Amino acid sequence: MLESLTMVRHGESAGNAALAEAITAGAEESGPGLRDSDIPLSDLGRAQAGAVGKWLARQWDSVDAVLCSPYVRALETAEIALRAGRAPAVRVDERLRDREQGLLGGLTELGVQRRYPAEAAARELMGRFYYRPPGGEAWTDVALRLRTLLPELEGHVLVFAHDLVIVMVRYILDDLDESTILKIESNQLANASISRWERDHSGLRLLKYNDVGHLQ
Incomplete structure (x- = not known):
């Protein structure tokens, strides 16, 4: 039985930094020219990971297993x-990988609107929760792979993964609906943030979500 689940979003990546710069510059493309799975941490991301380590140093006695996405960051x-x-x-567990963007990978929002207006319209019609870009995944696809992973977890588990993976774990564990999780996700999960669930008499209970107090 899963007694606690602590999830850490990776620190800032070179891709996160490149996307912010591309949006500021009004560019259509972003990214360091690598496969999404190969994008490393930035200098800031490495410092953030060190801060996570200091927080985790107080938790070792209650960690039975550590799982991680296969992505470099x-x-x-x-x-x-x-x-x-x-x-x-x-x-390493591939079910913890980031959402696959398919045709729209490496593009800013401006790039999607200009290069693939039909896809932008389809996303608007279907909503972000169910829209699946060509060659990519919908949020629900991420949820489906996580639904196969979560029942396998036992004891006190620590996971390093990605923002939408953590969002969809919350969707599953807290038994939320589409509108609720979209509202939660609108406040973007911070790099190197910590989210944690612990079991009590009523089941797994969310104790902290998107917590960045350790980064101060």
Whole structure:
């Protein structure tokens, strides 16, 4: 039985930084020219991962398993955060990978509107929750793979993953509906933020979400 689940979003990546710069510049494309799975942390992201490690240093006695997305930015966050601890070996699980963007990968919102107006219109019609870009995934696809993973978890589990993965875990564990999770997601999950659920007499209870107090 899952007793607690602590989820850490990876630190700022080179892709996060490039996207912010592209939006500011009014560009249609963003990204460091790498596969999404190969994008590393930025200098800030590495510092954030170190701050996560200091917080985790007080939690080692209650960690039975550590899982991580196979993407470089998540793996680097885990490696840095776990350097000084006594946590179990990291287990990579592909079900924790980031949402696949397909045809729209590497584009800013402006780029999507200009290059693929039909897809932009389809997304508007279907809504972000159900829209699946060509070659990519809908939010519901991410939820489906997580629904196969969560029942396998036992004890006190630590996970390093991505923003939408953590959002959809909350959707599942807190038994939310589409409109509620969209409202929650509108406040973007911060890089290196911590979210945690613990079991009590009524089940798994959310204790903290998108917490960045350790980064201050």
